[in-house]
Amino acid sequence: MSANPRTAPAAPLPPDTRLGLYRLLVELRYTEKRAFDLFLQNLIKGTSHLALGQEAVAAGFGYAMQKDDYTFCTYRGHHHTLARGASMTGVLGELMGRECGLLAGKGGSMHLTSVEHGVMGSYAIVGGHLPIAVGAAWSAQYRGTRQVAVAFFGDGTTNIGAFHEAVNLAVVWKLPVVFVCENNLYMEYTPIRNVTAVEHPAADRAGAYGLPSIIVDGNDVEAVYRSALDLLERARDGEGPSIVECKTYRHSGHSRADPAKYRPPEELQAWMERDPLPNYRQRLIADGVPEARLAAIEQTVMAQVDEATETCKASPAPAIGTAFTDLWADGGTAWRN
Amino acid sequence: MAELSYRDAVAAAIAQEMERDERVVFLGEDIGAAGGVFKATVGLLERFGPRRVRDTPISELAILGATMGAAMTGLRPVAEIMFSDFLACCWDYVANEIPKTRYMTNGQFTMPLVIRTANGAGSRFGAQHSQSVENWAMAIPGIKVVAPSTPADVKGLLAAAIRDPNPVLFFEHKSLYAVKGEVPDGEHVDTLGTARVLRRGDDITIVALAAMVPRALQAAQVLAAQHRIEATVIDLRSLVPLDTQTVLAETIRTGRLFTVEENPRLCGWGAEVSSIVTEECFYDLDQPVVRITTPHIPLPAADALEDAVVPSVQRIVEEVLRAADFRTESGHGR
Numbered sequence: 001m002s003a004n005p006r007t008a009p010a011a012p013l014p015p016d017t018r019l020g021l022y023r024l025l026v027e028l029r030y031t032e033k034r035a036f037d038l039f040l041q042n043l044i045k046g047t048s049h050l051a052l053g054q055e056a057v058a059a060g061f062g063y064a065m066q067k068d069d070y071t072f073c074t075y076r077g078h079h080h081t082l083a084r085g086a087s088m089t090g091v092l093g094e095l096m097g098r099e100c101g102l103l104a105g106k107g108g109s110m111h112l113t114s115v116e117h118g119v120m121g122s123y124a125i126v127g128g129h130l131p132i133a134v135g136a137a138w139s140a141q142y143r144g145t146r147q148v149a150v151a152f153f154g155d156g157t158t159n160i161g162a163f164h165e166a167v168n169l170a171v172v173w174k175l176p177v178v179f180v181c182e183n184n185l186y187m188e189y190t191p192i193r194n195v196t197a198v199e200h201p202a203a204d205r206a207g208a209y210g211l212p213s214i215i216v217d218g219n220d221v222e223a224v225y226r227s228a229l230d231l232l233e234r235a236r237d238g239e240g241p242s243i244v245e246c247k248t249y250r251h252s253g254h255s256r257a258d259p260a261k262y263r264p265p266e267e268l269q270a271w272m273e274r275d276p277l278p279n280y281r282q283r284l285i286a287d288g289v290p291e292a293r294l295a296a297i298e299q300t301v302m303a304q305v306d307e308a309t310e311t312c313k314a315s316p317a318p319a320i321g322t323a324f325t326d327l328w329a330d331g332g333t334a335w336r337n
Numbered sequence: 338m339a340e341l342s343y344r345d346a347v348a349a350a351i352a353q354e355m356e357r358d359e360r361v362v363f364l365g366e367d368i369g370a371a372g373g374v375f376k377a378t379v380g381l382l383e384r385f386g387p388r389r390v391r392d393t394p395i396s397e398l399a400i401l402g403a404t405m406g407a408a409m410t411g412l413r414p415v416a417e418i419m420f421s422d423f424l425a426c427c428w429d430y431v432a433n434e435i436p437k438t439r440y441m442t443n444g445q446f447t448m449p450l451v452i453r454t455a456n457g458a459g460s461r462f463g464a465q466h467s468q469s470v471e472n473w474a475m476a477i478p479g480i481k482v483v484a485p486s487t488p489a490d491v492k493g494l495l496a497a498a499i500r501d502p503n504p505v506l507f508f509e510h511k512s513l514y515a516v517k518g519e520v521p522d523g524e525h526v527d528t529l530g531t532a533r534v535l536r537r538g539d540d541i542t543i544v545a546l547a548a549m550v551p552r553a554l555q556a557a558q559v560l561a562a563q564h565r566i567e568a569t570v571i572d573l574r575s576l577v578p579l580d581t582q583t584v585l586a587e588t589i590r591t592g593r594l595f596t597v598e599e600n601p602r603l604c605g606w607g608a609e610v611s612s613i614v615t616e617e618c619f620y621d622l623d624q625p626v627v628r629i630t631t632p633h634i635p636l637p638a639a640d641a642l643e644d645a646v647v648p649s650v651q652r653i654v655e656e657v658l659r660a661a662d663f664r665t666e667s668g669h670g671r
Contacts, residue, residue, distance in 0.1 A: 070410070102443075103441060103442050103443045103445075104443040106440060106441055106442070106443050107441040107442055107443070111441045111442065113441075113442040113445055113446075114445075115442075115445045115446065120406075120409060120410075121438060121442065121446075123434070125429050125433055125434070128402070128429050128430075128433065128434055129402075130402065131398050131399045131400075131401070131402020131403055131405075131406070131430075132402045132403070132405050132406040132409070132434065133406060134399065134402060134403050134406060135402055135403035135404060135405055135406020135407040135408075135409070135410075135414075136406040136407070136409065136410045137406070138403055138406065138407055139406065139407040139409075139410040139411055139412045140410065142362065142388070142407075142412060143410075143411060143412075149406070161398060162398045162399075162402065162429075165394070165396035165398045165399035165402075166398075166399055166402065168394060168396065168399070169393065169394065169396060169399040169403060172394065173391075322443070325443075325444065326439055326440055326443055326444035327439065327440045327478055327479050328439075328479075328503050329439070329447045329448075329449075329501075329502035329503050331444065333478070334578065335478070335577050335578055335579060336578055336579045336580075336581045336613075337530065337578065337579075337580055337581060337582050
């Protein structure tokens with residue numbers, strides 16, 4: 001697949017695409033940071049799994065996907081949900097347990113979903129969504145729609161059975177699905193290398209299913225975007241599934257409860273220097289994009305995040321009756337006559 | 338009316354629904370070319386082709402995950418999990434994903450899918466291929482649970498399950514696959530969540546499910562012929578939704594309720610039925626509700642042992658006689 005001309009380093013991306021990718025990175029970063037602030041203010045309860053540092057994977061794929069493609073993400077899915085166009089108000093409102101949330105407060109941080117944007121759910125059981133994405137891809141193939149299902153997952157997921165069952169079936173049925181591993185080096189608290197038989201948890205497993213081993217710099221939004229375009233097109237053209245491993249790093253702990261003290265300071269330092277957002281900013285400026293243009297994007301997005309935050313704060317808690325709706329397709333929860 | 342076996346009724350229902358709705362697809366282990374390990378799906382691959390009838394690897398997670406993903410995106414899949422015991426291998430989908438996703442997303446998805454599975458004892462397969470696990474499923478909000486006892490009900494209820502916009506776990510009973518019965522000609526679709534009164538007597542009510550239904554009917558005949566006890570027998574047919582109105586009405590009429598459950602004792606469906614009856618018609622009862630169940634043990638394999646622990650006709654008769662003051666010539670106590 002190296003023959004694809006779009007992946008040739010000589011061809012720069014169009015300026016609008018680059019600014020679009022930058023804007024998306026900023027949206028994901030600022031919204032996620034706001035989520036962290038709202039935790040500290042106790043306006044977000046429960047748990048949450050921030051993707052600070054991993055935004056380039058979501059932005060690169062989100063920007064490359066077609067409107068009717070399917071995203072399946074894990075409980076670390078705020079960034080993927082936003083990257084498909086779901087509103088900041090819907091995401092932050094759901095985290096805050098407000099009526100304006102994407103799920104009216106019934107799902108919470110780990111289950112963000114927006115079907116109208118192709119976000120087919122965030123799944124809180126590690127690996128559970130991979131076979132589901134395979135099913136959506138099967139459905140797309142059956143219906144002949146040229147849609148692609150993209151399943152994002154962490155490095156830890158490669159050690160659970162559902163990963164292997166899903167990839168095998170996708171290959172056997174030649175389904176339009178892209179498996180995107182966000183390898184952030186830690187399964188939760190434990191380094192992935194301590195508990196995995198191979199160095200590259202996803203890429204090294206690909207060969208077992210007859211797939212090429214693909215590793216991408218997950219902190220380089222353009223590298224992710226180019227890879228995404230290529231793999232999405234392959235899937236769309238009926239060439240079957242792919243696995244891509246994006247090397248990235250989590251700036252915060254696994255979840256709200258985790259201060260991430262297990263990380264060596266020099267490792268953290270090295271990865272902070274590779275932070276996808278400031279690096280891309282510098283690169284754009286070096287390529288001649290006026291800094292004022294980027295600053296304007298940042299200001300606009302910050303204003304959006306502020307506005308969304310205020311909208312969420314003003315939104316009431318969901319009506320109690322909401323707890324008794326939509327278990328069944330008829331809208332109710334009855335189990336007896 | 339045509340006479341069909343219980344297993345043939347499975348294939349007939351799937352064929353009926355695949356014929357009328359292109360969205361219906363069918364997947365599972367050995368279901369296509371092999372026709373199913375219980376031969377319940379013979380002919381479907383030949384009739385509908387490999388695009389719609391798909392043999393899968395031994396991957397229960399992938400089977401139910403793919404089933405869910407397909408249902409969320411416009412298909413109406415029917416999955417087979419070969420033995421109900423294997424549901425434990427893919428319980429994430431049965432308990433966490435399939436039933437909860439519509440609710441958690443505030444109704445953004447519908448989940449029109451059916452999981453068919455072979456349930457129950459009688460084949461001497463031992464503790465991991467013979468269980469009755471319908472009560473596991475009954476404990477989960479968001480999935481319908483159906484267990485037919487006759488070929489006609491297999492066809493009618495499976496067709497209804499496939500048309501239902503909700504997920505349905507459809508328990509076929511292994512020991513009933515060879516049983517034959519009349520099935521209505523032409524399109525046959527029944528109603529989920531409705532129990533059926535198979536026999537009406539004034540003295541007691543027996544509620545049973547799946548393979549326990551024919552045993553309850555035989556016990557009722559023995560009780561009538563040898564003990565002058567007339568039993569109402571209800572085939573529950575569905576645990577979720579639960580037709581409590583039929584059970585309550587018959588229990589109130591007879592004043593005595595017996596449940597016959599193949600599942601092990603603790604938290605069997607009869608416990609819920611008993612609880613409902615006790616809460617809602619306590620003063621109409623002439624005796625405590627009696628639950629006749631498999632003891633709380635894994636199922637042993639040997640025929641002598643399996644037969645000794647699963648409720649039998651004889652045991653149902655004995656439990657009824659023990660529980661009620663029915664043994665005298667003077668007849669029943671009402």
